[in-house]
Amino acid sequence: MRPILLQGHERALTQIKYNRDGDIIFSTAKDQHICAWFAHNGERLGTYHGHQGALWTVDVDPTSTLIASGAADNTVRLWDIKSGKCLKVWDFNTAVKRVEFNEDGSRLLAVTEKRMGFLGTIVVLNIDLDPEAEQDDEKKLVIECEESKPTVAGWSYLSKYIIAGHEDGTVSQYDAKTGEQLDNTQVHDVDGLITDLQWSPDRTYFITASKDKTAKLVNARDLEVMKTYPTNTPLNSAAITPKKDFIILGGGQDAMEVTQTAARQGKFEARFYHKVFEEEIGRVRGHFGPLNTVAADPQGKGYASGGEDGYVRVHQFDKGYFDFNYEVERQARAAMQQ
Amino acid sequence: EDADRGASADLAVVEHRRRLLDEWLAWRSSTEEDIREEREARGLPLDPVEGLIKKTDESEDQVIE
Numbered sequence: 001m002r003p004i005l006l007q008g009h010e011r012a013l014t015q016i017k018y019n020r021d022g023d024i025i026f027s028t029a030k031d032q033h034i035c036a037w038f039a040h041n042g043e044r045l046g047t048y049h050g051h052q053g054a055l056w057t058v059d060v061d062p063t064s065t066l067i068a069s070g071a072a073d074n075t076v077r078l079w080d081i082k083s084g085k086c087l088k089v090w091d092f093n094t095a096v097k098r099v100e101f102n103e104d105g106s107r108l109l110a111v112t113e114k115r116m117g118f119l120g121t122i123v124v125l126n127i128d129l130d131p132e133a134e135q136d137d138e139k140k141l142v143i144e145c146e147e148s149k150p151t152v153a154g155w156s157y158l159s160k161y162i163i164a165g166h167e168d169g170t171v172s173q174y175d176a177k178t179g180e181q182l183d184n185t186q187v188h189d190v191d192g193l194i195t196d197l198q199w200s201p202d203r204t205y206f207i208t209a210s211k212d213k214t215a216k217l218v219n220a221r222d223l224e225v226m227k228t229y230p231t232n233t234p235l236n237s238a239a240i241t242p243k244k245d246f247i248i249l250g251g252g253q254d255a256m257e258v259t260q261t262a263a264r265q266g267k268f269e270a271r272f273y274h275k276v277f278e279e280e281i282g283r284v285r286g287h288f289g290p291l292n293t294v295a296a297d298p299q300g301k302g303y304a305s306g307g308e309d310g311y312v313r314v315h316q317f318d319k320g321y322f323d324f325n326y327e328v329e330r331q332a333r334a335a336m337q338q
Numbered sequence: 339e340d341a342d343r344g345a346s347a348d349l350a351v352v353e354h355r356r357r358l359l360d361e362w363l364a365w366r367s368s369t370e371e372d373i374r375e376e377r378e379a380r381g382l383p384l385d386p387v388e389g390l391i392k393k394t395d396e397s398e399d400q401v402i403e
Contacts (some may be wrong), residue, residue: 062387062390063387105387105390129390157373158376158377202370204373276358276359276362326355329359331356332360
């Protein structure tokens with residue numbers, strides 16, 4: 001698996017997203033611009049300038065028309081992918097740490113930071129996918145998180161629930177229409193801040209990554225923890241691979257605690273686990289600092305990682321990856337074909 | 339004897355994996371079925387993006403004509 005190295009950011013990466021077709025990658029970093037890249041050759045398709053602070057988050061709508069971004073300048077921005085034009089700016093009281101479109105791109109959620117006098121919130125905005133359209137100013141729903149600040153959030157299947165991960169290791173489920181909290185579960189350790197939440201293709205379950213060094217696979221309907229993936233390092237990101245039953249984890253000790261040698265040798269690794277068997281199956285080295293974000297190509301052809309070192313590494317899976325099967329998987333497939 | 343012990347341990351591991359995989363596949367198929375019913379009941383397409391993509395294709399076709 002020979003990676004393509006994408007050089008376009010000068011600061012630590014914060015999030016990577018593939019579009020639905022898996023041919024374009026969007027990346028954000030602390031250097032205030034968004035980059036778009038062709039996944040197959042790493043060529044830069046464009047950059048999006050306008051934010052006045054570190055960028056924390058980006059998402060692309062399911063038709064690959066618009067992207068949304070959130071930043072330390074307390075704004076959410078909506079961009080036309082093709083023209084690079086900023087179509088809309090929504091202002092908030094604090095930094096925006098996470099944005100996500102729902103399954104049909106009609107709504108966008110934004111997670112805002114907790115700061116003196118302001119609670120952490122999850123805000124819902126209406127989106128018109130037509131780049132020519134006037135976008136709605138109004139915040140359709142504001143969920144205030146009084147108990148523990150939200151760090152990540154996303155939309156379930158049918159846009160039925162909003163699921164949020166919190167600073168105190170809990171995951172909560174809200175009614176996406178009313179904002180009413182339906183459930184709250186201690187999924188990770190009490191001091192295990194949840195750093196990432198990514199969906200299965202059908203949004204019926206998701207994976208969380210935490211500073212408590214584990215990732216968990218959780219049922220969106222009842223917040224039941226179905227699988228646990230223990231590691232020996234604080235995790236920043238976790239992704240579910242389509243086509244194969246794997247998950248990809250990224251993390252690493254923060255710069256202060258890292259030995260010079262480890263950093264020099266690029267020993268920071270993406271870890272692959274079998275999703276169902278919870279067993280580690282491989283690691284991919286390369287970054288010179290912790291992995292802040294990992295993303296799986298929705299078409300299942302590869303994955304990308306973004307590091308504290310400012311690089312994006314894009315990997316195309318090879319034949320060995322697709323051929324890899326446990327004996328019981330081979331038998332199950334054979335039985336199904338009969 | 340050591341080899342036997344190894345073999346039976348392997349067998350236990352394989353049986354454990356088989357159970358995990360069966361459970362997973364059963365959960366997936368029941369969940370997929372539930373979602374299909376829920377989408378149909380709400381009159382939604384099975385693929386949430388299906389309608390959106392078609393719309394774009396049509397408008398592109400019109401431009402070509």
